[in-house]
Amino acid sequence: MATTAAGRVRTVTGAAVLAALILVIAFGNPAYTDWAKNHTSNDAWGFFLKQLAWPTWSFSSDDSVRTILANDIKAILLVVLTGVFVSLMVAAGAPRSARLFFSSWGAYVFAAASAGLLAAFVQVDASLRGSFGWAAGGGIYGLFVGWVLAIVVLASRK
Structure with a gap:
């Protein structure tokens, strides 16, 4: 499932991991998470914007160390497991x-x-x-x- 384009190799798994990583970084960061919590309405669009913040992560917060660690692990696992599951579903050798x-x-x-x-x-x-x-x-x-x-x-x- 790899294609070559301009000297680079792209795979379905790589694309999925990159997309997951971008989503986690862009919408799980503390600035976006706080904004979504405080500035979105309770309509369909607000619901969607809040869901984007689910894989929240932070390096510092008022939360306990365990909560910060759990949230960071959740965000990392989301990216890693995306790669694992997509590769299992598309790999001919799996x-x-x-x-x-x-x-x-x-x-x-x-x-x-x-x-x-x-x-x-x-x-x-x-x-x-x-x-x-x-x-x-x-x-x-x-x-x-x-x-x-x-x-x-x-x-x-x-």
Whole structure:
């Protein structure tokens, strides 16, 4: 999955890691995190802007050392695990079972989030912000339950 362009080698995994790193640096930094917390509304756009700050990181803060360390580790792990999971899904040399497991799990997370997003528009007083909340709930469900589906898919392969 590598292509050469102007003497450089680009891979799908490298692109994913670079994109994850840029997102974490740009939107997880203390300045953006504070801005999103204090200057966004509770509508759909504000919800999205606050979600961008989830992988928050800091070198100094009023928080405890453990909280700062946990947040920094979360941001680092997000970038590293992005590389690991993307490489497992696209690498031809990766075991088929690993690719099948992670792609099935990821598909369930995406399906649950999409189902929440779309179904929210059926309810009374539907709103874009409300649909984001339903999508978030679906994503959380898919994350914590999707491994069950992945095991079933893995067990059912021929």
